[in-house]
Each structure stands twice: as C-alpha cells, then as structure tokens.
Amino acid sequence: METRQQTPYIGITVAIGGQLMLPLENLVACPQCDTLHAQTDVPDGAKAHCMRCGAAMVETRSTAITNVLSLALTSFVLMIAAVSFPFLDLSIGGQTNGTSVLGAVMAFSDTFSLPLAFAVAGFIVFLPLLRLGAIIAAVLPLVTHRTPGRFHRHAFGLAETLRPWSMAEIFIVGVSVALVKVAGLATISFGPAFWAFTLLVILTFFQDTLICRYSVWRALDTSRA
Amino acid sequence: MAGAGHIAGLTTAREAGLIACHRCGQVHDQQATECRRCHATLHSRKPDSLQKVWAWWLAGVITFIPANIYPMLITNTLVENSESTIIGGVVELIHYGSYGIAFIVFVASIIIPLGKFFAIAYLAISVQRRSNLNQHQRNHLFHVVEFIGRWSMIDVFVVAILSALVQLDTVASINPGIAAVNFALSVVFTMLSAQSFDPRLIWDADRAAAND
Numbered sequence: 456m457e458t459r460q461q462t463p464y465i466g467i468t469v470a471i472g473g474q475l476m477l478p479l480e481n482l483v484a485c486p487q488c489d490t491l492h493a494q495t496d497v498p499d500g501a502k503a504h505c506m507r508c509g510a511a512m513v514e515t516r517s518t519a520i521t522n523v524l525s526l527a528l529t530s531f532v533l534m535i536a537a538v539s540f541p542f543l544d545l546s547i548g549g550q551t552n553g554t555s556v557l558g559a560v561m562a563f564s565d566t567f568s569l570p571l572a573f574a575v576a577g578f579i580v581f582l583p584l585l586r587l588g589a590i591i592a593a594v595l596p597l598v599t600h601r602t603p604g605r606f607h608r609h610a611f612g613l614a615e616t617l618r619p620w621s622m623a624e625i626f627i628v629g630v631s632v633a634l635v636k637v638a639g640l641a642t643i644s645f646g647p648a649f650w651a652f653t654l655l656v657i658l659t660f661f662q663d664t665l666i667c668r669y670s671v672w673r674a675l676d677t678s679r680a
Numbered sequence: 681m682a683g684a685g686h687i688a689g690l691t692t693a694r695e696a697g698l699i700a701c702h703r704c705g706q707v708h709d710q711q712a713t714e715c716r717r718c719h720a721t722l723h724s725r726k727p728d729s730l731q732k733v734w735a736w737w738l739a740g741v742i743t744f745i746p747a748n749i750y751p752m753l754i755t756n757t758l759v760e761n762s763e764s765t766i767i768g769g770v771v772e773l774i775h776y777g778s779y780g781i782a783f784i785v786f787v788a789s790i791i792i793p794l795g796k797f798f799a800i801a802y803l804a805i806s807v808q809r810r811s812n813l814n815q816h817q818r819n820h821l822f823h824v825v826e827f828i829g830r831w832s833m834i835d836v837f838v839v840a841i842l843s844a845l846v847q848l849d850t851v852a853s854i855n856p857g858i859a860a861v862n863f864a865l866s867v868v869f870t871m872l873s874a875q876s877f878d879p880r881l882i883w884d885a886d887r888a889a890a891n892d
Contacts, residue, residue, distance in 0.1 A: 479698070479707055479708070479709065482693075482698075482707040483700075483705045483706070483707060484692070484693040484698075484700030484701075484705050484706075484707050485700075485705065486700070486701075486703065486704075486705050487819065487879050487880070487883075488692070488819070488879065488880055488882070489692040489693050489694055489700055489880045489883065489884075490690050490691070490692055490693075490883075491690075491691050491692065491693055491696060491698075491700075491707065506690060507690050507883065508816070508819050508883065509816070510819075512705070543841070543845055545845045545846065545848075547848055547851050547852065548851060550848040550851055551848075552845065552846070552847050552848055554841070554844040554845050558844045559837075559840040559841050559844040559845075560840065561844065562839070562840045562841075562842075562843035562844040562855075562856060563840065563843075563856055563860070563861075565855075565856070567858060567861065568856055568858075568860060568861050570861070571836075571856075571860060571861050571864055574864060574868075575836065575837070575840055575864075578833065579837070605719065608717070608718050608719055609719060611718070612703065612718050612719065612720060615703060619826075619829075619830055619871060619875070620830075622830055622833055622837075625830060625833050625834055625837060626837045628784075628831075628834055628837075629833075629835070629836070629837025629838045629840070629841060630837065630838075630841050632784060632785060632834060632838045633837075633838045633841040633842045633845070634841075635773075635778050635781045636773065636776075636778075636781070636838070636842065637842065637845065637846060640852075641846075668704070669704070672704040672705070672706075672717055672718055675717070675718075676706075676717045
C-alpha cells in the first residue's frame with residue numbers, strides 16, 4: 456500500500472458489499488479519485504489525506520480563516536497601490552522612460568495584439584483583484600459570525616475557479632528576467648509600485664498555503680446546521 | 681490482480697451510485713444536478729473530458745509552432761534593427777553571460793510547454809490503454825502539469841515589460857512581435873486542456889483493470 460501513514464485519515468470503511476453504512480451527510484469524496492470517506496473532525500493542526508490517492512483533504516488551523524481575511528485585505532490594498540504608482544524607470548545616456556503596471560499591459564495595444572493587452576491586464580491586475588475581492592466576500596461572514604448564504608458560497612467558488620488564472624507572481628518573475636536583460640545597457644530605478652507588487656506576491660503565496668478549502672466549504676455550508 | 685492504488689474496503693462515490701462534487705467533495709444522490717454546498721454543477725465525471733482534452737491540446741500544439749517561428753521581440757536601435765525569436769532571446773542571454781536567466785527562460789518557454797504536450801497526451805492515452813506507470817505516479821504527473829503550466833507565461837510578461845520600458849525613440853525601442861500573441865494563446869489552450877482532464881479517470885481505469 457502506498458498510502459501515507461504518518462497522518463490521520465478521515466476515511467474508514469464506509470460500505471460493505473456495496474451497502475452504505477453511513478448517511479449521505481457524513482460522507483465526503485476525494486476530489487481527485489472519487490473515493491468515499493467518513494467525515495470526521497480532525498484535531499487542530501493535523502492534516503488528513505485520501506486513503507487511496509494520498510491527496511490532502513483537510514488541513515485544520517483554528518486561526519487560518521482570520522489570517523486569510525487579513526492577508527486578502529492587505530493584498531487588495533497593495534494591488535491598488537501597485538497600479539496607481541510608478542513601477543519602473545529606465546535611463547540610457549540622459550534619456551529616461553518610466554512605466555506603470557498598466558503601461559506594461561499597454562505594450563500590447565497595437566492592433567494585432569490588442570486582445571493580448573486585455574488578457575495580460577486580466578492575468579496580472581483584474582483577475583487577482585477579483586479573486587481577492589471574492590475571498591474577502593466569502594470569509595467575511597465566517598469571521599464576523601454571521602450566517603453565510605448562497606452569495607458567499609458562489610464567491611468562494613469564483614475564487615477557486617480564478618486561482619490558476621491570476622498570475623501576479625509569474626509577472627514579477629517576468630519583470631526580474633526583463634531587468635536582467637536591460638541591466639547592462641541602462642540604469643533602472645524602482646518605483647513604489649514595484650515594492651507593493653513584490654510584497655503582494657509574497658502575501659498571496661502565504662494566503663494560498665494557509666487556506667484549507669475543505670474547512671472553508673464546511674464552514675460556509677449552512678444546510679446541515 | 682490488484683493495482684497499487686486498489687485497497688480493499690474503499691469504494692468510490694460512483695460505485696456506490698452517488699455523485700461527488702468535484703469542487704468541495706460533498707456527496708449527493710444520483711438525481712442531484714447542483715451541489716447543495718458550493719452550487720457547482722454536478723457530474724460523476726467531467727462530461728466528454730478526453731474529447732475536450734484533445735481539442736485544446738491540438739489548439740495548443742498548433743499555436744506553439746508560429747510562436748517559435750515568428751519574432752517575439754523587435755528591437756530598433758541607432759545602429760541596427762533586429763528581431764528575435766524565443767530561442768534567439770535565449771541565445772542572446774547566453775552571449776551576455778546571464779546563464780541563470782537564460783536557463784529560466786529556456787525552461788519556461790521551451791521545456792515546460794513541450795513537456796506539457798507530452799505529459800497530457802500520455803495521461804489521456806493511458807486512461808484508455810494500460811500504462812507502465814502506476815496511478816500514483818500518473819496522479820503526481822497530472823498535478824505537476826497543472827501546477828507548472830501557468831509559469832510558461834513568463835516570456836509574455838518579459839516582452840510586456842521590455843516593450844513598455846524601452847521606448848527611447850532616438851536611442852532604442854523594443855516592440856512586441858506577433859509570436860507573443862501565439863505563445864500566450866498556446867499557454868492558455870494548454871492550461872484549458874489540463875483543466876479538462878478528469879484525474880478520477882486515472883483511478884477508474886485501474887479499478888476496471890483490477891476487476892478483470
């Protein structure tokens with residue numbers, strides 16, 4: 456067997472001879488391999504894996520949701536700063552030219568590449584902003600102890616769908632590569648937006664590692680309460 | 681003959697006649713169409729998964745060809761006008777002695793896209809035929825592909841920043857070439873191809889084999 460033994464499972468045998476032993480409400484299926492498990496509470500700080508494929512299913516941290524909210528709020532403000540302030544300045548032999556984050560997007564505003572300008576604007580600014588807004592909207596009722604509704608569950612679903620498409624961290628690596636390319640030929644100075652964007656990327660990384668999707672979904676679920 | 685992932689006593693939602701939400705794991709009976717927890721549309725398996733995988737895959741491969749033939753960057757300076765392709769850009773970086781950055785660009789723009797094409801094709805074929813890799817390895821491969829695919833976008837962002845920054849009309853200017861559009865499309869198509877793949881198919885194929 457190749458299952459991981461060091462962590463507790465939420466799974467036990469849930470069916471014998473095709474006959475379910477537990478009511479539907481107490482079952483959860485692994486999103487990766489469809490294996491049924493019994494839903495049990497996992498001690499704080501522990502991680503539960505799928506018994507068959509080993510996918511992490513539950514990671515509980517009691518402080519996680521409050522931290523996710525504060526990180527998302529901070530990142531949201533940083534993103535606003537990152538698009539408002541100057542990003543980078545370049546000078547070669549007395550001539551200077553600066554760009555903002557949106558200036559980088561507008562590099563593709565020629566006729567043939569205009570759709571790419573919209574796509575890049577989405578990848579690095581608007582989809583990350585929308586995703587942060589959706590996370591804030593989804594976890595706000597959990598932190599303020601109000602009853603979450605359909606709207607909040609849709610918001611978290613949207614945040615999950617947008618995850619692969621918000622590429623702020625990839626943009627910052629791209630910027631580093633570009634800077635190395637011109638570093639020998641020109642002088643570069645960093646604007647406040649550059650630091651805001653870098654900080655934002657680090658915070659987003661922490662936020663994505665903190666968040667336990669399964670716990671958020673359970674907390675947002677009011678149907679069984 | 682049981683595969684490595686086949687453990688006695690484990691039942692899938694499908695075998696039990698249930699539908700599990702692919703997003704939050706909530707289990708429903710077969711009549712349900714919308715997840716009552718997260719409101720996602722319910723499917724026991726993603727509908728027409730392999731067809732969509734192959735369609736996006738083909739679109740990704742086709743757009744990857746012009747992305748490598750046409751120029752990615754058009755550089756105009758006082759002394760010369762030059763156009764560089766993706767590979768040309770990597771060669772240029774090696775000339776400057778920036779081996780580390782050349783390596784990053786080469787891996788992100790060439791190795792990852794090509795690797796993804798092979799990996800997705802292999803996964804799609806392996807769920808229809810027997811595979812030499814066990815399902816744990818293939819499951820792992822799928823997650824690597826899903827995680828790493830977006831990073832190919834690096835080169836598009838490099839072009840964006842360079843073109844925005846280097847606009848000194850008399851001394852030097854850099855503009856994006858048509859390949860940037862093709863390359864971005866190829867990355868997006870390949871991401872959609874990977875997202876259309878249903879990892880549960882890897883385990884289904886094994887169970888079918890184990891029950892033979």
